[in-house]
Amino acid sequence: MDGGIPVATDTLVRFAGVQKTYDGEHLVVRNLDLDIRRGEFLTLLGPSGSGKTTTLMMLAGFEVPTEGEIILDGRPIKDMPPHRRGIGMVFQNYALFPHMTVEENLAFPLSVRKLPKAEIRERVAAALAMIKLEPLARRRPGQLSGGQQQRVALARALVFNPQLVLMDEPLGALDKRLREHMQLEIKHIHESTGITVVYVTHDQGEALTMSDRIAVFNDGVIQQIDRPDELYERPVNSFVANFIGENNVLSGTVEAAGEGLCTVRLDAGGAVTALPVAVNGRGARTALSVRPERVRLYREGETPAEPNALPATVLDTIYLGDHSLAVLEAAGNPEFMVKLPPGVRLDLRHGQPVTVAFRPEDCRALDPIRQP
Numbered sequence: 354m355d356g357g358i359p360v361a362t363d364t365l366v367r368f369a370g371v372q373k374t375y376d377g378e379h380l381v382v383r384n385l386d387l388d389i390r391r392g393e394f395l396t397l398l399g400p401s402g403s404g405k406t407t408t409l410m411m412l413a414g415f416e417v418p419t420e421g422e423i424i425l426d427g428r429p430i431k432d433m434p435p436h437r438r439g440i441g442m443v444f445q446n447y448a449l450f451p452h453m454t455v456e457e458n459l460a461f462p463l464s465v466r467k468l469p470k471a472e473i474r475e476r477v478a479a480a481l482a483m484i485k486l487e488p489l490a491r492r493r494p495g496q497l498s499g500g501q502q503q504r505v506a507l508a509r510a511l512v513f514n515p516q517l518v519l520m521d522e523p524l525g526a527l528d529k530r531l532r533e534h535m536q537l538e539i540k541h542i543h544e545s546t547g548i549t550v551v552y553v554t555h556d557q558g559e560a561l562t563m564s565d566r567i568a569v570f571n572d573g574v575i576q577q578i579d580r581p582d583e584l585y586e587r588p589v590n591s592f593v594a595n596f597i598g599e600n601n602v603l604s605g606t607v608e609a610a611g612e613g614l615c616t617v618r619l620d621a622g623g624a625v626t627a628l629p630v631a632v633n634g635r636g637a638r639t640a641l642s643v644r645p646e647r648v649r650l651y652r653e654g655e656t657p658a659e660p661n662a663l664p665a666t667v668l669d670t671i672y673l674g675d676h677s678l679a680v681l682e683a684a685g686n687p688e689f690m691v692k693l694p695p696g697v698r699l700d701l702r703h704g705q706p707v708t709v710a711f712r713p714e715d716c717r718a719l720d721p722i723r724q725p
Contacts, residue, residue, distance in 0.1 A: 365391045365517060365549050366412065371421035373407050373573075381407045383573040385421065389551060391516075394543050396552045396560040399570030400596070406521060408570070409553045413519050414438055426516060441510030441518040445525045447502045449494040455505050456481065456490040462513045480508040483542065500531045507539065511546065520552045524559065536562050557597050561585065569593050585644075590631055591719045594642040599692075601648070602722065603641040603684050607632050615718055617641060621685030625661040627716040638721040645692040647715035650679055650707055657710035665689060667705040683709050 366389035373382040382404040389395050397405035410416040412423060414435030423430050430438055442448075449458050459480050463473040481487045484504040494502050503523060510518050520539075524532045540563050543550050554560055560567045561581045568578040569592075577584060577593045588594035595602070605617040608624060615629040617639055625641065632639050650665075651657050665683035676692055679701060683689035691709060701707070 363390050364388045365426055366551075367424040368408070368412075369422045369424065371408075371411065371418045371423060373404075373411060373416065374419050380573050382411070382418075385575070387568065387575065387578070389549065392547050392549055393565045394540070394550045394552065394563060396554060396564040396567045397570060398554060398557060398560045398567050398596075400555060403570035404573040405553050405555075405568075405570045409519055409521055409551060412551065413440060413442060439513075439515050439517075441513070441515040443503075443506050443510045443518065443520040443523045445522040447494065447506045449502060449506060449509070451494050454491050454493055455486060455497070458494070458505055459509050459512050462509060466513060476512050480512045483511075484508045499527050500535060503527065503535060504538070507542065511542070511548065515548070517549045517551065520550065522554055523552075524554075525556075532559070533562075539563065561597075569596060571596075587630075588642065588717065588719070591640045591642065591722045594717065594719060595722070599645050599690060601643045601645060601683075601686060601689050603643070603686060604721070605639060605641060607635055607637045607639055607718065610634060614713055617718060619663075619684050623663055623684065625663070625716060626713040627661075627718040628714060630717045631720045632718045639718045640720065640722045642717045642719055643711050643715055645678065645690040648691045648709050648711045650681075650691045650693070650709055652705075652707055655708070657708055659710035659712050661713060661716060662708050662710040665707050665709045667701045667703060667707060669703065670701050681707065681709065 368385045368387040371382060371385040372380055374380050385408065397408055399405045407416060411418050414430070414433065418431055425438065450461065453461065456477050459477045460473050463476055481490055484507065486501060486504060489497065489501065494505070497505070524535050527535060536559055552563065564581055566578060567581055567584055569576045569584065571592050577589045584593060584597050588597060594600050603619055605619040607615050608618045609616040610629055610632070613628070614626050615632060616624055616626055618624050627641055649657065649659060663684050665681040667679060667681055669680040671678040671680065676695060679691040679693055681689045681691065689709065
């Protein structure tokens with residue numbers, strides 16, 4: 354226990370009642386309570402202005418909380434300068450010293466900590482081996498590709514053995530293929546070192562690929578924090594459902610509820626059965642969420658096997674290589690999507706009447722989507 358705030362032994366970082374405002378009126382981060390576990394890869398995910406980067410900057414020491422406390426390894430750090438926190442940082446723009454070679458960049462954090470020269474040489478060699486850049490040790494950053502520079506920046510953040518590494522959109526400047534390669538490389542380094550990583554991104558695919566847990570931010574508040582599969586399969590509100598992955602939304606009113614299911618009368622007509630995740634009972638407005646891969650498409654004359662079946666009209670089909678998407682008008686949604694598995698023939702035509710069907714357990718009744 355420190356300062357009256359109990360901290361579990363597996364908790365490395367605790368945010369306790371943290372708030373941040375820049376103008377004294379608008380809260381960028383509101384009442385944040387968050388525990389970060391030792392050795393985990395936690396991603397802070399959300400749109401621009403959601404509070405994720407401000408949270409990371411407060412942990413790094415570049416911003417000071419307006420209220421609340423941040424505990425790192427049992428110590429309050431709100432008033433501790435960044436260089437005394439022992440935290441590694443990786444930025445989108447790499448932040449390497451352009452006049453130094455790769456090995457000099459890696460040695461710098463060790464030199465300022467006054468480590469013996471022999472130990473510095475040993476650690477730099479190990480770091481170069483980890484990122485597989487030994488042949489480029491004497492090159493300067495300007496002579497490296499973007500991916501190579503980012504690997505050097507990652508190794509520099511790890512070379513002094515920090516207990517925590519913070520990464521702020523580190524792959525944002527890379528092209529798609531290199532970004533995906535670096536995702537796997539960072540994940541491998543995390544698994545092999547066991548270090549704690551807090552990672553900020555607005556890219557949901559990146560977050561799903563790399564994280565042990567994801568904290569989804571919106572309007573300065575964590576909407577849900579969970580494993581990637583739980584966030585995708587079991588979102589707790591409409592924001593999470595729509596922000597994580599593709600999602601079909603149908604609006605309606607709860608008609609009946611009981612025995613773990615609810616019946617929803619759709620605004621466009623018809624009714625479906627769904628899981629009542631976040632609804633206020635009979636008569637409440639709701640937004641139904643169903644993923645495109647959970648929907649089956651039936652042509653005329655075919656009988657749906659699923660209990661929820663709705664008439665639809667084909668608007669378009671999109672070939673995406675490993676799968677195809679059918680874009681439909683269904684139950685008032687003009688962009689209702691059905692993910693078609695590989696090998697399914699795209700013999701659908703514009704204007705063709707079809708039926709979409711899905712199971713009640715794949716349809717979640719959530720809070721109504723707030724209109725801007």
